[in-house]
Amino acid sequence: MTSETPAIPPGAQRLAEMPRRIPVNGTFELTVRCNLHCKMCLFRHADSENARLLAEEMTADEWIEMARQAARAGTVNLLITGGEPLLRPDFCEIWEGVYQQGFLITLYTNATLVTPKVMETLRRYPPHKIGVTIYGASPETYRKVCGDAATFARTIAGIHQLQTLPSVLEFRTTIIKDNYADADAIDELVQREFGKEFRVTQARMVTKAVRGACADVESCRLDPEDNVRLAFRRGINLIKQYVGDRYDERNLLLEHVNVSEDDAFQPRLTLFGCDAGMRDYVISWDGQLLGCQMLGVFHTDARGQGFHTAWERFPLEVKLPPVNNTCLSCKSRNICNCCYASRYAETGFLDGLPDYVCKDTSILQAMYDRGESKHGKNEL
Structure with missing residues (x-):
């Protein structure tokens, strides 16, 4: 009788060569429902699905237990997002329970549902950072982009309340055809309403909706030409703000420079070519562990298996074809x-x-x- 070495499962040797995976940065996607109907949203599902979504969403107790497990596994930074997380009636319960696990915690919100109860909870358990998306500089633009002009005033009022917290406040925007004319006005609005020190980060590119979301992004996103022009215009505007009277267009030079040639060509084993599934993860609204909120094709069942098992098994689910x-x-x-x-x-x-x-x-x-x-x- 001869002994045989057990066969190595396909890909196991490659996985063994990978750097240690530590789930440092987490995202909890509390819901994919939203009170706004933004034309370009990557994640919002149709309202007709709300009954099913509500029935299948993780409960408050499940989110809090998931947070405990994630903290034990090494998560330091945690983002709470959606959809619109404040849409959940149990948001305050979830926030308090998750917060008490000791994360550096960030909240993403559209700021339209900031109630006295929410503010009471956030004052007691303030986020390290709050990210708010501004969709336009007027009620009319909010009507075009989000489907409801009244949400513009609620957004501004909500941000003013959030600004009273000891949290870092950040502003973001996504520019499509319907708010293209407001691109500069959004910057001006933020600085006028909330302070000259604030800058608005613009999404570089809008992809099609993912993971069953309902938006028809192709019908509303900018043409590639306008997208690039806008990116450069905003970059130049930022330069003008920094250099002031010294700005001279004749001295502008456009170059693409590698910050570090050594870093740029240093081989690094990852799952997707980034930190997804290596240091970053997402727990979806229904308890699936993903590497990235954009990519749901690979997932493990954190809700059923527990966080640790789902994290450890995730690389085994990733089967990528060669890049074309x-x-x-x-x-x-x-x-x-x-x-x-x-x-x-x-x-x-x-x-x-x-x-x-x-x-x-x-x-x-x-x-x-x-x-x-x-x-x-x-x-x-």
Whole structure:
């Protein structure tokens, strides 16, 4: 009788070579329901699904227990998001229980549902950081983008309340065709209402909706040309704010520079080419552990198996095809925003070729190739 070495499962050797995975950064997606109906939302499901979603959402007790398990596993930074997390009637109960686990905790909200009860809870357990998305600079723009003009005033009032907390306040926006004319006005609104020190971070690109969300993003997102122009215009506006009277358009030089050549070409074993599933994770509204909120095709059952088991088993679920040859040979790959999540969102395939992203990147590459330094007001 001879002894045989057990066969190594496919991929196990590669997994053994990976750096240690520690779930440092977590996201709890309390719901994919929202009181707004933003045309470009990546995650909101149709209202017709609300009854099913409510029945299948994790309960407050389950979220709090998940937080305990995540803390024991090493999570330090935790984002509470949605959908709109404040839409849940048990939000305050969840927040208090999760907060008490000791995370550096961030809250993402549209600020339209900031009630006295919510403020009482947040004063007792203040977030480290609050991120608020501004969708326009007027009620009319909110009507176009979010479906309800009245939510503009509620947003401003809600942010003023949140600003009384000892939390870092950050502003974000997503620009589509319906609020394109408000892009600069949103910056002005934030600085006028909340302080000159605030800057608004704009989403670089809007992909198609993911994980069963209902938005028809293709009908409302910017054309690639407008998307790139807007990004550069906002960048130049930021330069103007920093340099003041010293600004001289003739001295502008557009270059793409690697911050560190060593870092740029240092091989690193990951699951997706980023921190998803390595240091970052998401617990979805129904208790699935994902590597990224954008990519639901790979998941484990944290609700049923517990956090530790779900985290440890997650790499075994990840089965990626090779990157397509077009992307591999593309000279613009170092400035491209494409990843497995955006490929899947845009094409339905992990190795797909996302036409929208390719057009955006080719326009950006052409500007770099020309070394453009004459970004006049009319062009941008």
